Amino acid sequence: MSEADITKVIEAFEEAGSRWALVGAHAVGLLTEPRATVDFDFIVETARLQKILGALEARFGELGQEDVDAAVRLRNIDVDLIRSTNHPLFMRALELTRRIDAWQVPRAEVILALKFLAAVSPWRNEAKRTHDVGDMRSIYQALGTDGIDRALLLELGGLAYPGAQNELEQMLDKFDRGEPIQI
DSSP: OOHHHHHHHHHHHHHTTOOEEEESHHHHHHHSOOOOOSOEEEEEOGGGHHHHHHHHHHHHSOOOEEEOSSEEEETTTTEEEEEGGGOHHHHHHHHSEEEETTEEEEOHHHHHHHHHHHHTOTTSOHHHHHHHHHHHHHHHHHHTGGGSOHHHHHHHHTTSSTTHHHHHHHHHHHHHHTOOOOO
8 A cells, every 4th residue: 555545544534533543563563663564454433434434435436345343354455444342452542542653553552462462362363373472572672661661551451351461461571581472
């Protein structure tokens, strides 16, 4: 997707009056090293989703929509719109954002918690979960312990499932010690 096209996507969010946040590989790349990835992942307000889709169709035409429960995949423009109401952490992601250039991006603690949520998901394949842990380690090392509010991260990670704070804290301790993580 070209820079002009992604600008149109952001304009569509704003026209629809939706809060939004860039997540996924592009958000990780803003905090660490950019990497090649095809699609853009955004969390958007569920209540504004139809307005967003209308604004995107006006700009791009047929979107190739595929509803994948938690999100709407737009195959023709390589964009995934994640519903904010699908998980409490997605709602928090919209509340804890900041601007990085043209992007509205969740705080690093939110991105780490989102990656943790993906890494522990029983519905995600092992290769992707391993990649999620690698992203977590990269962000954690890039920002260092001084660049991360650990208490906030543990609070957010605790939204994943009951008892998740303990698992996340053990994972962070292993990152601190340079130990490998078993999925």
